[in-house]
Amino acid sequence: MNTSPITSWDGAEAIFTWADSPTMMAIALIGALAVTVGAIVYAASHDKHAYASYKPK
Amino acid sequence: MEQELAQLVERVTALEGGAGWAGTVNSEIFYWWCTALMITIHAGFLAYEMGASRVKNVLASGIKNILAFAFMVPTFYFFGWYIYLAFYNGFIPAADGAAGLPWDLSMGPNLADNATGIFWAAFTLFAATTASIFSGAVIERIQTAGFLILAILLGSVVWILGGAWGWHPTGWLTVKWGYHDVGAAGVVHMVAGFFALGVLINLGPRVGKFNADGSANVIKAHNIPFTITGLMLIIVGFFGFLGGCIIYIPGEQWQNIYGQPTTLSAFAFNTLMGMAGGIIGAWMKTRDPFWMMSGALIGIFAAASGLDVYYPPVAFLLGTFGGFVVPMVAVRLEKMGIDDAVGAFPVHGIGGLIGVVACGIFAAGYPNVGEGYPPVTLIGQIVGAVTMALLGFIPGYVASLILKMFGLLRVPDHIQEIGLDVVKVPVEAYPEGYIPGPVTTIDPGAAPAE
Numbered sequence: 001m002n003t004s005p006i007t008s009w010d011g012a013e014a015i016f017t018w019a020d021s022p023t024m025m026a027i028a029l030i031g032a033l034a035v036t037v038g039a040i041v042y043a044a045s046h047d048k049h050a051y052a053s054y055k056p057k
Numbered sequence: 058m059e060q061e062l063a064q065l066v067e068r069v070t071a072l073e074g075g076a077g078w079a080g081t082v083n084s085e086i087f088y089w090w091c092t093a094l095m096i097t098i099h100a101g102f103l104a105y106e107m108g109a110s111r112v113k114n115v116l117a118s119g120i121k122n123i124l125a126f127a128f129m130v131p132t133f134y135f136f137g138w139y140i141y142l143a144f145y146n147g148f149i150p151a152a153d154g155a156a157g158l159p160w161d162l163s164m165g166p167n168l169a170d171n172a173t174g175i176f177w178a179a180f181t182l183f184a185a186t187t188a189s190i191f192s193g194a195v196i197e198r199i200q201t202a203g204f205l206i207l208a209i210l211l212g213s214v215v216w217i218l219g220g221a222w223g224w225h226p227t228g229w230l231t232v233k234w235g236y237h238d239v240g241a242a243g244v245v246h247m248v249a250g251f252f253a254l255g256v257l258i259n260l261g262p263r264v265g266k267f268n269a270d271g272s273a274n275v276i277k278a279h280n281i282p283f284t285i286t287g288l289m290l291i292i293v294g295f296f297g298f299l300g301g302c303i304i305y306i307p308g309e310q311w312q313n314i315y316g317q318p319t320t321l322s323a324f325a326f327n328t329l330m331g332m333a334g335g336i337i338g339a340w341m342k343t344r345d346p347f348w349m350m351s352g353a354l355i356g357i358f359a360a361a362s363g364l365d366v367y368y369p370p371v372a373f374l375l376g377t378f379g380g381f382v383v384p385m386v387a388v389r390l391e392k393m394g395i396d397d398a399v400g401a402f403p404v405h406g407i408g409g410l411i412g413v414v415a416c417g418i419f420a421a422g423y424p425n426v427g428e429g430y431p432p433v434t435l436i437g438q439i440v441g442a443v444t445m446a447l448l449g450f451i452p453g454y455v456a457s458l459i460l461k462m463f464g465l466l467r468v469p470d471h472i473q474e475i476g477l478d479v480v481k482v483p484v485e486a487y488p489e490g491y492i493p494g495p496v497t498t499i500d501p502g503a504a505p506a507e
Contacts, residue, residue: 013162014165014166014167014169015166015167015168016165016167019162025160029159029160036128039128039205040202040206041202044465046481047201047202051469054475
């Protein structure tokens with residue numbers, strides 16, 4: 001898979017992965033958003049589970 | 058002769074090109090190290106929160122603080138930077154803010170743009186500072202998810218909206234009211250402090266903080282030296298923070314965030330003088346080393362809005378005043394039944410308020426740079442202070458109320474009594490046992506012990 005938006009460094013500007021592919025940029029961005037939101041949901045779930053399942057040793 | 062002249066022209070052109078690149082790269086380097094220094098603010102808050110917690114909650118407090126930093130980075134990338142660039146007129150976004158959207162070609166490695174990434178990084182660390190300020194106030198009883206939602210709201214939305222309004226060359230507070238806040242006393246510290254206050258009202262106190270008759274108990278920090286060291290680290294980080302408040306333009310004089318000329322020397326004079334005054338003022342009031350180091354911060358905030366123009370003894374006196382007065386606000390807050398575990402509202406909210414209003418008195422009349430923009434006035438600073446207080450308090454109160462309704466805000470009381478570390482952290486802070494020293498018999502006095 002070719003992820004580079006450039007074929008030469010001469011005159012290159014935006015050089016990040018998939019800079020020439022809005023679709024791939026959107027997929028990566030949505031993935032990052034999903035991880036961020038998902039981690040908050042996970043935090044809520046983990047706290048709830050920890051409070052409910054704690055048993056004194 | 059002609060050949061020599063041509064060679065000379067060629068050399069001068071090459072030298073000019075090299076000097077231009079040196080300036081661009083030096084500017085990047087400057088903000089790179091400001092950002093690195095600002096990470097010590099977060100390290101300091103981490104130490105100070107963990108030290109201020111009881112042994113049973115040390116690691117949970119640390120986890121919360123670390124997560125705030127981690128979540129601030131992507132969310133400030135997703136929408137924080139856009140808010141700063143787009144919302145300088147109020148609530149309607151300007152078209153030129155699109156450069157801050159995460160799919161703009163400047164929001165990633167770009168050989169034609171040496172500025173966006175480094176400024177985004179510095180502002181992200183400002184955002185992390187606001188989240189850390191809030192984080193300390195709510196230790197030992199807030200749920201992780203609720204905390205994260207509130208931290209993101211504060212760090213990647215609310216404060217940066219205040220930044221767009223009052224810490225931007227064309228922000229409406231500056232354009233219409235001459236608002237002057239070079240060191241972010243209002244846009245960072247007031248907003249974060251008042252946001253924390255709004256949350257604390259809904260969150261409630263730690264179990265055992267207040268008795269049935271309303272009197273307060275002292276909940277002792279488990280490690281005061283760690284807390285004090287953390288506060289000193291925050292001071293170190295503030296030199297990065299305040300450096301990041303100045304614009305480096307290659308080949309020209311420094312400018313403040315509003316485009317007015319300034320120097321790093323000005324900031325050095327007044328930051329240190331304010332800090333020293335704050336320590337002395339807090340020491341005279343409390344004799345408590347925690348409050349002395351908090352006083353150092355208060356002193357900086359009390360001078361922050363006018364760091365670029367104050368006569369240094371003025372900054373010192375403002376710092377002394379802030380350091381002396383703010384611990385009394387902490388006592389008053391506790392008497393109102395609000396448990397602010399590290400004094401976040403008094404230190405940042407009131408310290409920042411002193412800074413913003415004082416600028417309207419001691420920097421009144423300094424001219425603005427934009428065509429038709431008003432100079433610094435007391436009225437303009439009061440308008441700014443009220444705006445920052447409301448901008449912090451209302452979202453903090455409303456969002457925490459909603460989280461409370463959904464059961465995502467407060468850790469259940471019986472879990473607080475057990476301690477958060479043993480319930481949800483897989484490792485122990487002090488596995489070989491924590492041995493407390495002799496208990497002091499001195500009354501903590503006027504200020505709540507940290």
